[in-house]
Every structure is written in structure tokens, then in C-alpha cells.
Amino acid sequence: MYTKNKDKPDSNKPTLDYIFHPRSIAIAGASNNPASKGFDYLKALQVMNFKGPIYPINPKGGEVLGIKAYSSIKDIPGSAEYIISCVDAKAAMQLISDCRTKGTRTIHLFTAGFSETGEKKGKEVEDKLLHIARQAGIRIIGPNCLGLHHPNWGMGIGQAPFSIPGGHVSCLAQSGGHAWDLISRGSLNGIRFSKVISFGNACDLNEADYLDYFADDPDTEIISAYIEGVKHGDRFLDAIKKAASSKPLLILKGGYTAAGTRAASSHTGSLAGQSKIWDGLFRQMGVISLNNIEELIDALLPHVYFPPIKRGNIGIIALGGGVSVEAADACERNGLTVPPLPDELIARLKEFTATAGCGLKNPVDTIEIWNKENFTLTTKLVAGYNKIDILIVHAIIEMTSQWQGNSILDNIVDSLMESSRTINKPIVIVLQTYGTLKGTIEFYKVRKRLNKAGMAVFSSFSRAAAAISKFIQYYQKR
Amino acid sequence: MYTKNKDKPDSNKPTLDYIFHPRSIAIAGASNNPASKGFDYLKALQVMNFKGPIYPINPKGGEVLGIKAYSSIKDIPGSAEYIISCVDAKAAMQLISDCRTKGTRTIHLFTAGFSETGEKKGKEVEDKLLHIARQAGIRIIGPNCLGLHHPNWGMGIGQAPFSIPGGHVSCLAQSGGHAWDLISRGSLNGIRFSKVISFGNACDLNEADYLDYFADDPDTEIISAYIEGVKHGDRFLDAIKKAASSKPLLILKGGYTAAGTRAASSHTGSLAGQSKIWDGLFRQMGVISLNNIEELIDALLPHVYFPPIKRGNIGIIALGGGVSVEAADACERNGLTVPPLPDELIARLKEFTATAGCGLKNPVDTIEIWNKENFTLTTKLVAGYNKIDILIVHAIIEMTSQWQGNSILDNIVDSLMESSRTINKPIVIVLQTYGTLKGTIEFYKVRKRLNKAGMAVFSSFSRAAAAISKFIQYYQKR
Numbered sequence: 020m021y022t023k024n025k026d027k028p029d030s031n032k033p034t035l036d037y038i039f040h041p042r043s044i045a046i047a048g049a050s051n052n053p054a055s056k057g058f059d060y061l062k063a064l065q066v067m068n069f070k071g072p073i074y075p076i077n078p079k080g081g082e083v084l085g086i087k088a089y090s091s092i093k094d095i096p097g098s099a100e101y102i103i104s105c106v107d108a109k110a111a112m113q114l115i116s117d118c119r120t121k122g123t124r125t126i127h128l129f130t131a132g133f134s135e136t137g138e139k140k141g142k143e144v145e146d147k148l149l150h151i152a153r154q155a156g157i158r159i160i161g162p163n164c165l166g167l168h169h170p171n172w173g174m175g176i177g178q179a180p181f182s183i184p185g186g187h188v189s190c191l192a193q194s195g196g197h198a199w200d201l202i203s204r205g206s207l208n209g210i211r212f213s214k215v216i217s218f219g220n221a222c223d224l225n226e227a228d229y230l231d232y233f234a235d236d237p238d239t240e241i242i243s244a245y246i247e248g249v250k251h252g253d254r255f256l257d258a259i260k261k262a263a264s265s266k267p268l269l270i271l272k273g274g275y276t277a278a279g280t281r282a283a284s285s286h287t288g289s290l291a292g293q294s295k296i297w298d299g300l301f302r303q304m305g306v307i308s309l310n311n312i313e314e315l316i317d318a319l320l321p322h323v324y325f326p327p328i329k330r331g332n333i334g335i336i337a338l339g340g341g342v343s344v345e346a347a348d349a350c351e352r353n354g355l356t357v358p359p360l361p362d363e364l365i366a367r368l369k370e371f372t373a374t375a376g377c378g379l380k381n382p383v384d385t386i387e388i389w390n391k392e393n394f395t396l397t398t399k400l401v402a403g404y405n406k407i408d409i410l411i412v413h414a415i416i417e418m419t420s421q422w423q424g425n426s427i428l429d430n431i432v433d434s435l436m437e438s439s440r441t442i443n444k445p446i447v448i449v450l451q452t453y454g455t456l457k458g459t460i461e462f463y464k465v466r467k468r469l470n471k472a473g474m475a476v477f478s479s480f481s482r483a484a485a486a487i488s489k490f491i492q493y494y495q496k497r
Numbered sequence: 498m499y500t501k502n503k504d505k506p507d508s509n510k511p512t513l514d515y516i517f518h519p520r521s522i523a524i525a526g527a528s529n530n531p532a533s534k535g536f537d538y539l540k541a542l543q544v545m546n547f548k549g550p551i552y553p554i555n556p557k558g559g560e561v562l563g564i565k566a567y568s569s570i571k572d573i574p575g576s577a578e579y580i581i582s583c584v585d586a587k588a589a590m591q592l593i594s595d596c597r598t599k600g601t602r603t604i605h606l607f608t609a610g611f612s613e614t615g616e617k618k619g620k621e622v623e624d625k626l627l628h629i630a631r632q633a634g635i636r637i638i639g640p641n642c643l644g645l646h647h648p649n650w651g652m653g654i655g656q657a658p659f660s661i662p663g664g665h666v667s668c669l670a671q672s673g674g675h676a677w678d679l680i681s682r683g684s685l686n687g688i689r690f691s692k693v694i695s696f697g698n699a700c701d702l703n704e705a706d707y708l709d710y711f712a713d714d715p716d717t718e719i720i721s722a723y724i725e726g727v728k729h730g731d732r733f734l735d736a737i738k739k740a741a742s743s744k745p746l747l748i749l750k751g752g753y754t755a756a757g758t759r760a761a762s763s764h765t766g767s768l769a770g771q772s773k774i775w776d777g778l779f780r781q782m783g784v785i786s787l788n789n790i791e792e793l794i795d796a797l798l799p800h801v802y803f804p805p806i807k808r809g810n811i812g813i814i815a816l817g818g819g820v821s822v823e824a825a826d827a828c829e830r831n832g833l834t835v836p837p838l839p840d841e842l843i844a845r846l847k848e849f850t851a852t853a854g855c856g857l858k859n860p861v862d863t864i865e866i867w868n869k870e871n872f873t874l875t876t877k878l879v880a881g882y883n884k885i886d887i888l889i890v891h892a893i894i895e896m897t898s899q900w901q902g903n904s905i906l907d908n909i910v911d912s913l914m915e916s917s918r919t920i921n922k923p924i925v926i927v928l929q930t931y932g933t934l935k936g937t938i939e940f941y942k943v944r945k946r947l948n949k950a951g952m953a954v955f956s957s958f959s960r961a962a963a964a965i966s967k968f969i970q971y972y973q974k975r
Contacts, residue, residue: 135818137856194819196893203895203931247822273822276829281837282822282860310830311823311959340613340641341672344725344751344760345789351754352788359759378615382760415674417681454682456941463934481789 033235035228038125038158039214040172041101042071045092045121047114048105049075049083056129057105058084059177060166067183069173072097076114091117098122103166108132108144111162115151126152128162134220135163137284149222164219165195168202168212171238176202176217186211187240188319191229193218193247194273197312201243205316207463209470210323213238225250230258234265241322243269243315247283259304267322267493269307271315272297305496307489317482320475321490325409325445331355331491333484334407335382336397337449338415342480343382346413346449349480353488357381358406367400388419388431395434402442410442411483413449416458416465432465436472448476449483511713513706516603516636517692518650519579520549523570523599525592526583527553527561534607535583536562537655538644545661547651550575554592569595576600581644586610586622589640593629604630606640612698613641615762627700642697643673646680646690649716654680654695664689665718666797669707671696671725672751675790679721683794685941687948688801691716703728708736712743719800721747721793725761737782745800745971747785749793750775783974785967795960799968802953803887803923809833809969811962812885813860814875815927816893820958821860824891824927827958831966835859836884845878866897866909873912880920888920889961891927894936894943910943914950926954927961 044064050057057077061084064073074095075083082088089095092102092114099121104111111130118126133145145162152159160166165176171185176198188210192198198217205212213236216229226246233239242262249255262268274283275294301308309315333350335357337343347357360368360381368379371393378384383401387393402410412435419427439446448469452458466476477483522542528535535555539562542551552573553561560566567573570580570592577599582589589608596604611623623640630637638644643654649663654676666688670676676695683690691714694707704724711717720740727733740746752761753772779786787793811828813835815821825835838846838859846857849871856862861879865871880888890913897905917924926947930936944954955961 135856192819194817194822196817196896197819197823200929200931203933207932245819247819273819273826275826278829278835278859279822279826281835281858282818282825282856282862284856311827311957313957313959339672339674340760341670341675341723341725341751344672344757345675347760348751348753348757349789351756357756357759378613378760378762380759381756384760418674451678453678454685456938459937459941460934463937479789479791481791 033232035224035232037100038160038224039167039169039232039236041125043074043097043099044069044071044101044103044174045074045076045095045099045118046103046105047076047092047110049077049088050105051083055105056177060103060105060129060175061086063175063178064173066178067170067173067175074099092121093117095121100124102126104128104130106130108148108162112144112148112151115148115155115157118157119155123155123157125158125160127160127164127166128219129164129166130161131163131219133162134222145220145222152223159223160216161219162222165198165217168198168215168217170212176215184211185213187213187238188243188323189213189233189236189239189241190215190243190245191218191226191233192216192245193221193226194245195219197245197271200312201245201316204312205319208316208320208466208476210316210319221250227251227254227258230255230262234258234262239266241267241269241319243271243319245271245273245312245315247273256300259300259306263304263306267307268305269309269315269318269322270301271309271312305493307493313482314485317477317486318489320477321445321487324473324475325490327494328408328445328491329494330408331488332358332406332408333487334401334404334410335413336401336410337382337384337413338386338388338418340378340384342413342415342451343378343384346382346411346480349484353484355484355488355491360401360404364400364404368397371396388414388427391430391434394431395438398434398438398446399442402438402444402446407444409445409447409487411447411449411480413451413480415451415453416461417453417455428461428465432468435469435474439472439474446474447483447487448474449480450476450478452478511710513702513710515578516638516702517645517647517710517714519603521552521575521577522547522549522579522581522652523552523554523573523577523596524581524583525554525570525588527555527566528583529561533583534655538581538583538607538653539564541653541656542651544656545648545651545653552577570599571595573599578602580604582606582608584608586626586640590622590626590629593626593633593635596635597633601633601635603636603638605638605642605644606697607642607644608639609641611640612700623698623700630701637701638694639697640700643676643695646676646693646695648690654693662689663691664801665691665716666721666801667691667711667714667717667719668693668721668723669696669704669711670694670723671699671704672723673697675723675749678790679723679794682790683797686794686798686944686954688794688797699728705729705732705736708733708740712736712740717744719745719747719797721749721797723749723751723790723793725751734778737778737784741782741784745785746783747787747793747796747800748779749787749790750779783971785971791960792963795955795964796967798953798955799923799965802951803968805972806886806923806969807972808886809966810836810884810886811965812879812882812888813891814879814888815860815862815891816864816866816896818856818862820891820893820929821856821862824860824889824958827962831962833962833966833969838879838882842878842882846875849874866892866905869908869912872909873916876912876916876924877920880916880922880924885922887923887925887965889925889927889958891929891958893929893931894939895931895933906939906943910946913947913952917950917952924952925961925965926952927958928954928956930956
């Protein structure tokens, strides 16, 4: 797995650093009911090992998850720099009034029922809330959102054990569901997150603030975003420009179509739309633009696993003729190149590869998966060719385990573990299943092993090629 | 699940009908070694309950899988209308010479090592083989292919238990891997196959023959194809025209790019390429064109589950705001329409739907999943609106089972089982997981249940919308 050199001096802390590093947390609406978010946030702090004091607030007092609870924020003995509000809108308002003497700097409102309702009253309550918070000098995350996920600081948007330990990918997401999905599926693909912020209606802190922060944050190397609407066009443009010029910036824009815009308005009260403007803007700024969460996760993988590279010449080793054709088509459809191997290299492969049914020109359709030494040699020879920048190796789980006992798939994986140590180029695995449950369960095990050894795993050539292509284009433009 | 009226009179059998309905089968190279195809084909005939006599051919004689084996095809007591050859090229040649008195009409050559090697000798052997077969009046499937899968006739390309019982989708596939993949993943999505033919190098019977046959075959309602190269352009055009005018024809064209063409040449000796010609041709003929096997399977689903419909107005019921935005964007990006619900319908939904955090304009972002009656009513109200043609219902497995006990997901599924009986419009389920293994295992169970009740299941809105859009466009053009 590739990590950039940390040769920058430790600069002054970015302005909003305190928002992401609270030293004490109160949870309003903390509860022993496992179905409630007031339980989930508290449990996450415990599971993820938050170091500072935690104050559950519950009108009934007593204990929540073994920690003394207070009936009001006013009663807590220390300060609560950060409050997570799981209470209703009215109680949230009271909460902000009550915490003035508690050193509170940030309130995250899981609480919904504001401008996203599309009703006049909801907007009025949101405005009033913002007014009170401003008077109290408190910044708001949300409302109507899951808030901050920061594994290395012991904070989670819920009990998402996949995301520990943290890493260097950050995300600002206007949807809590998308944030959760990204953390869950991303982690299962070996992505480690620095900070993921779900920010909902963004009545105070908005997308531009978070973008600015991640651009400055020394722990963030890659920025991803799910954005529905923009509060202040000019500020957002400046923030995009700044972020995209310093780090890879991947944006999934929601509310792209007319119906999507209507949905975004219901969701977070956002004014989205005008897809052509977004397209042009993203292209101009060097933003990597994605259409859905699967594409976003796919596109992150090369940034996590590869060093920066500007050339997209792909060497393909595949198991089967049809799959080889599909692999080559997928690469070239996505603007990558699959250069033919030179005759002397083909001759070298022929020395130990059974010919019948095997193409060796690149894609290399080899049946030498039966023989670990031959397979390792194949990967080294193909990757060793100076016109190859990235090696894609394909395996079908059911074909290599169910048909022939487990040893063949193990052969392939063992061989890749070995060759990845000497091949100084990115290796991507397309790990195909025939969709069987048994194959899928095996997929999880094998992916984890390959990810740990620094290899990105995709489930199809189309997805791999699309992601690699976006990565190469990004570095070509820089 | 939708099945077209079988109101056509039983026409005369199509010319090649005997190829697909052999009354006796010999397997050359039959073996007790479970790792061999000579084992796998024989086992498939047994598992799938082939009704006619089966003759294992093995030089050692004895028994294979409990059936008496013969050392030569010449020794079998009866006739072998159909031979599966798992022996090498030289032995296959001998086999054809030896079977002249055995009433053989078809030989399927799993055997490889012919024109696909790209070597002069391979082509010569293939030509010679064809010459001998023609003299003997025997048609060839292949060489270099998995041959015929015909579950209702007791024949399989291997032990693929998913494909029993058979159905009405047929496929001609120049790749055995693609054929296998289609049968496996297709079956797991509730697709039932009539006949799948993997035909490799197509030295005798080719894509045009199979297309013609499926166009005439009364048991085939939907034709799918994976084609790398074409032997005779004019005949192929005629076959495409005939097939596409009578039945939905879905084609995945391999060897679309330069590198893909090179791979296709190595794979099946095909001359592929010229993608623009293919594009234009497919458009003109009303062929549904796909880029990969996942797209092909996705695109088949509406044809299997829906009646013909020409309008693509989608009603969406989703769990979450970000997902609602994604759903609407995915539909409209793919040319579908997500019409806003009328005020009176929204008012009706509001009577029982909690407002905070819920958009009701379509997409309907409802939290009424907690309440089976309310959820059922929501689906019926949205589907009942006369401007809605198709209902898409979304569920996230982990959110509805892991967080809250299993009851919520069961609620949703039970509710769908009930409402699908009275809603007279297609219902599609987007069954999302956060990628956890537990969620994925649950996905298999729930998909199976929904499929059985006649509902297609997709894993994302993008995939559902793309498939539905292709289906609607097909019927709009007819």
C-alpha cells in the first residue's frame, strides 16, 4: 500500500482543527436502548477508545452503558467541548442555551425536522437554532446528519469496526447513509479513513468549510466528497480550487438530474441541479467526478494502493479466453492501452506454458495456474516488460477452488504474495466469482489477504479499468 | 414472473432440432477423475437426469461413474447420436473416423489446440477435422468449447445445479467461461435457461446457425449471445435480422477494441473488431447491446420478470435521503422518468408517515419500514398512481437487520410479498448491502425469496436503472 512521503513540515493547525479533535464529549439523548442512535454514538466512543471524558445526558439520570448520566448538560462536572444531539428539535434548542457555561465549541445535530422537511416552520426553527448557536459561539455540524467519524481520535458515526485503525482518506458527505456505506464498503476494500464527516443540512459549517479543512489537514492525503447542494457558490469554487490543487479530490455529485434535485431538496434542503455547470467545473478544476458510491469506492482504490503514475499500459494475465477478450475490451474502452508483448517475451512464456487454448500476446490467457512456479514466473515476465505500467491478474474463485480443490486458488494467491514483493509496479487483482454463496464467502477471505499485501481487488474488469483510467487521467493532467 | 402466452401453433421442428435433442450420448475421455471434464460432463448427465443411453469411452474400459465404459466408440452396443469429445486433437480425429457406423449426427469438441492457437498447424488440423466430419455427415459443435447446456433435456456444460428446472432464455456463447458465468449468476438471479450453447472456434456450426435455431425454437422466448467473431457476414446479418425481429435479442460483443480483437483471435481464431460497424448494425436491427456479462445478466432480468411495457415512469420508495437522490439521478441519467407525485397523494402519505427526515414527492423516502401495514400501504399508494409504470423499492440489509434485529427486513419483504399480489405493475427491488459478509449472506436468502415471488432484484440503483431503461427502449422501438 502506497503512502506519500511526509516531508512537509508540521504546519500550524488548520482553523477548524478543534472541531475534529474535541477533548470532551456529551451525548444528549444517550440511551441504553440498542436501537437508538443515543446508544450507538456512545457505544462507538467506547469501542473506538475515545480518550477524553464522556457525558451521557438523559432526563432519567442513572447510568448509560456503564457511565454516569446527567439529567441536563448543566449538571455535568467538567466541560463538553463537543455535543452530540440525539434529542428532538425543541430539546436541541434548549441544549444550546443550557451549555453556554460548559466550554462547548461544537454541536453535532443528529436531530432532524428542520429545513429538509420543505416546510416553512422547519426552516424557521433551523434559522433560530443557528442564531442561538452563533450567539453562544458554538459551531453546528448538521442538522440532520450522522456527524464525525474519526477513528484515530476514537470517534465514530456508529459502531463501524471496519474503520479501525484510521488512515489518510477523508470524506465530506451530505448524506449519512452514503458516509456509512463508504466507511463500510471502503474499509472492506482496505481503505483506511482519516475523517469522514456527514453534514446534512449544513446550516452553519458547510461543504466549503470541510473542503478547506481537509485541504489543510496534514492527516488527509486523499479527499472524497458527496455533495448535494452548495450554500455559497463563490466560496465553494475557491474551496474546490484549493483542495483539488493540493490533493486528489473525488466528488460524487447528488442531485444531478431534475428528479435528483427534487430529492436533494427534500433530503437536505439543497438547491442542486445544473449538471452541465458541474461537469465543466469539475473538469476545469481537475476534480475526479463519480456517478455513484460504488464508482467512488472503486476510484479511491488506485489512489490508496498505487504510487502516482501517468501511463496506463496494462499487462493482463487472465484465466480463460472469453475473459481475456473482456479484459482487453474493458481496458481499451476506458482509454487504457494493452500493448502486445514482444516476440522474444512470448517465446520465453512458450517455453513453459502449454499452448492449446492459451493466448500469450497480452492478454496472457494462461493455464499455468496449476503450477505455482510457472505462474509466478508468468507474472514476473509480463510485469517486467518495460512497456507495462500496471499488471492486472484475474482469477475465478469457483473455477480454482470448487472444481479442483482449494489448492489452485491458494497457488495463485501465494504466487501473487511472493511476486508482489519483487515486482515494482502496481498489481491489481480482478477476483471473479460465478456468484455462488460459497464463492462469495471465499472472495472476502482472499480479498482481505491480497489487500493486506498491497494489492487492490476488483470484482470485474470493467470496474477495475474504469477506476484505473480515472487515476491515470488525474496524474496525466497534473 | 412473466411468461408469454404460448398461443402459437406447434410449428414444424427447426432444422437443427436434432442437435439440441440427442437421444443417446457417448463421452470420449470419460473419467473417474473429478478434476477432468470427462468426469464433469458424465456427472452432469446423471445429475440432470438425461433419459437416453450414455456411453463412457475410455481406453481402460471398466466403469466410469458406475456406467460400463468402452475402450472404443466402435464397441458400444447401440448408437451414439451425440458425442462429447474430451480427448486430444489427434484422438478426436480418430473418433470421428470410428463412429461412422454409430448413427452419430453431432460431435461436440471440448478438445482444444486448433485454429485458436494462431499456429498454421492448428488451423490445418481443424480443417482436416471438418473435412472428415463433413464426409461422415456429422455436424461439429466447437472445437475448443463447453458445448450444450439444456437442462430440460438432461444435458449440462458441467455440474451447474442452479439451472434446473429449465426456462425460456437461450444463449449462444463463443466463450465457455462466459456461458458458465451466465448460467451460474443468471440462475442465482432467477433466470431459467432453455438452451445455452458454448461454441468456441465454430469451424462448422456457427453463430448464424445457432441464432437461426433460437429464432425458430418454440422453447426460446429471449435470445442472448456472446459473440467474438463472425464467419460469414451476410449470413450473420440475415440471422440477426430474423432473430431480432421475432424475439428480444441481447448481444455482448467481444473483441470490440483493438486489444480485444487480438485476444479474440487468440481465443477462438475470430476476426472481430470494427466496433462502429457493430454499433450501427445493432441499433438498426433493434439488438440490445451490452458491454460485459454483468450488464447482460442485468438486462435479461426485466425481460424475464416484466410484461412488455413501453413507458418508463418510475415510482421510487427508498430508505434514506442520499439514497433517494442517487435513485432519482440513476433513473433520469438512464432516460427514465421519476414523475412527482400529486399533492393529494402526498397528503394521503402524510396521514401516516412521520415527516421529519422524509421526502414524499417521489422518491418517497419513508421510515415506515418499522410498520408493516404502513409500508404496504405506501407501496400500494405509490404504485397505484396512474403515472407510475414500474415501482422500485429499496432496502439496506444491514440497516434493517443488524441495527434493529431481523424483524425490519422481514417486515419489508413480507410486505412486498403481499403487495406484489395486488399491484399489477412490475416491482423491482434494489437490495443494498454495506458490503459486510453477514449482509451478503442475507442478500442471497432475501433475493431468492423475492425472485420466487416474481420480483427482480438488483444490488444498486445504477444497475437497475440501466437494465430497465434498455428494456423500455426495446419495447418503445417495436
